[in-house]
Amino acid sequence: MPSVRRDDDAIKSLDSLVQTAASLLSRLQAVLLEIQKSPASSPASSPSPAVATDAVPDARLHALALAHDSASLIRAHGTKISLLVINEPFTPAAVSAVLGELAAGPVPALVSSVQACTSHLYTEAVRKELAGKANRVLSELRELLKTIPRHAKVLPGSESPRRAFSPPDRGSLPATGLLWSACDDVVNLSKGGVGGFFVQRVRQWKDTLCDITQELKDWGDxxxxxxxxxxxxxxxxxxxxxxxxxxxxxxxxxxxxxxxxxxxxxxxxxxxxxxxxxxxxxxxxxxxxxxxxxxxxxxxxxxxxxxxxxxxxxxxxxxxxxxxxxxxxxxxxxxxxxxxxxxxxxxxxxxxxxxxxxxxxxxxxxxxxxxxxxxxxxxxxxxxxxxxxxxxxxxxxxxxxxxxxxxxx
Known part of the structure; x- marks a missing residue:
C-alpha cells in the first residue's frame, strides 16, 4: 500500500507539473510575441507576468551564444521526455525531474537570450528573427508536453511504436522531431551570427530579383x-x-x-x-x-x-x-x-x-x-x-x- 500511495503521489505531482509547465510556456510565449511585434522596444518594456525575466539583461551576456546553449539543452531534454513516454515501465518521477530541469534552466534562459538580443547591439531584424524561432521552440515543447500520458501509463507495448506516429494526437516521436527542427533553427541562427543572417537574407532577396528578371524576360519573349x-x-x-x-x-x-x-x-x-x-x-x-x-x-x-x-x-x-x-x-x-x-x-x-x-x-x-x-x-x-x-x-x-x-x- 505505501508503494501504491507513492505512485499516486508521483502521478498527481507529474500532472500538476505538466500544467504548471504549460502555463509557464504560454506566458513566456506572450513575452516573445511582444518582442516580435516591437523588436525595437527596450527589454524592460517587455511584459513577462510571473516570470523573472523582466530585468534589463547584462551587457556582457552574449545573447546568441545563450540562445544556442539553451536550444541545445531543450532539444536534449525533449528527447528524454519522448523516450520516457514511449518506454515501459513508465516512471512519472523521472519525467517530473526532466520537466523541472527544463522549467528551471533552459526554457527561461532561451527567453532571456531573446531579451538580451537588443536591437542596438544585434539589429532589430535579428532580434525579431530570434524571437520568432524561440517562440516556435516553446510552441513545439508545449505540443510535446501534451503527449505525456495522463494517469501515468504508457500505451500497450504492441501499440506504442505505431501510436507514437499516428494521428490525430500526433504522438511523442513526431512532436519530438518538430521540437528538434525548431531547436536546430535557433542553433543555426546563433552559429551564423548577425553577419550570417544578413548574408542569407540578401541571398534570398537576390534570388527573388533573379526570378523577376527571368519571368519578365520570358514574358517579353x-x-x-x-x-x-x-x-x-x-x-x-x-x-x-x-x-x-x-x-x-x-x-x-x-x-x-x-x-x-x-x-x-x-x-x-x-x-x-x-x-x-x-x-x-x-x-x-x-x-x-x-x-x-x-x-x-x-x-x-x-x-x-x-x-x-x-x-x-x-x-x-x-x-x-x-x-x-x-x-x-x-x-x-x-x-x-x-x-x-x-x-x-x-x-x-x-x-x-x-x-x-x-x-x-x-x-x-x-x-x-x-x-x-x-x-x-x-x-x-x-x-x-x-x-x-x-x-x-x-x-x-x-x-x-x-x-x-x-x-x-
Missing part, C-alpha cells in the same frame, strides 16, 4: 496570337473600359480576377495554373505604347541591381565588424544594418510592382514603377557607399559607378 492586331487590342480595351475603371492602381487585375473566381468556383489545380498563366497580355507586335523599350531598360536595371546584391555581400557583409560591439567599439553598425536591410528588402517589392504593371500593358503605371525602382536603388547604394568605419574604399568607387550607370538607363 512571348509572341502575340496570330489573330491579334492593333485594332483587336484597341477593341479589347474599349470593351473592358468599365471593368478597368474598377481596378485599383498598380494591381494586376487579370490575376486579381482569377483569384476572385477561385473563391466562387471549384477548379482543379491544373485549371488554376492555366488561368494564372494566361491571365496577362503579351506585347502587341506594333507596340504602340513602346512597352518593349521600357522592358529592355527595366531588365538592364534588374541585372545591375542583382549585381549590387552580390557585390555588397562580398564587400560589406563579409567584412562586418563583430556584433555585438565591445564597449569601445562603434555602436552605429547595427542601426545601419537595419536601414540597409529595409532598403534592400524594398527593391524586390518595387520590381514586383513593376512586373505587374508590365503584365497590364499600362504605360503610366510602368513609368511610375520604373521611377520608383530607380529611386529605391539609388537610396540603397547611398547606405552602402561608405565602409563600416564611415570611410571610403574600393566599393565606394564601385557604388559611384553603379549610380551613374543605373541613372542613365
Amino acid at each position: 512571348e509572341e502575340p496570337d496570330d489573330g491579334d492586331d492593333d485594332d483587336d487590342h484597341d477593341d479589347h480595351d474599349d470593351d473592358h473600359d468599365d471593368d478597368d475603371d474598377d481596378d485599383e492602381p498598380g494591381q494586376c487585375s487579370p490575376v486579381h480576377a482569377v483569384t476572385e473566381r477561385l473563391a466562387n468556383s471549384s477548379l482543379s489545380t491544373q485549371a488554376i495554373l492555366d488561368q494564372l498563366m494566361s491571365s496577362h497580355q503579351t506585347i502587341p507586335r506594333s507596340d504602340p505604347d513602346r512597352i518593349r523599350p521600357r522592358l529592355e531598360t527595366s531588365l538592364k536595371r534588374l541585372r545591375l541591381v542583382t549585381l549590387l546584391y552580390q557585390a555588397l555581400t562580398k564587400r560589406r557583409l563579409r567584412k562586418l565588424p563583430p556584433l555585438p560591439p565591445g564597449p569601445d567599439q562603434d555602436a552605429s553598425v547595427a542601426p545601419r544594418l537595419d536601414a540597409m536591410a529595409r532598403a534592400l528588402a524594398k527593391l524586390p517589392e518595387t520590381f514586383g510592382d513593376l512586373a505587374c504593371a508590365f503584365y497590364e500593358l499600362a504605360p503610366g503605371d510602368i513609368d511610375a514603377a520604373m521611377d520608383q525602382s530607380l529611386s529605391d536603388a539609388l537610396a540603397a547604394t547611398e547606405l552602402l557607399a561608405n565602409d563600416w568605419q564611415g570611410g571610403r574604399d574600393g566599393f565606394s568607387d564601385w557604388t559611384d559607378k553603379f549610380r551613374v550607370e543605373i541613372d542613365k538607363m
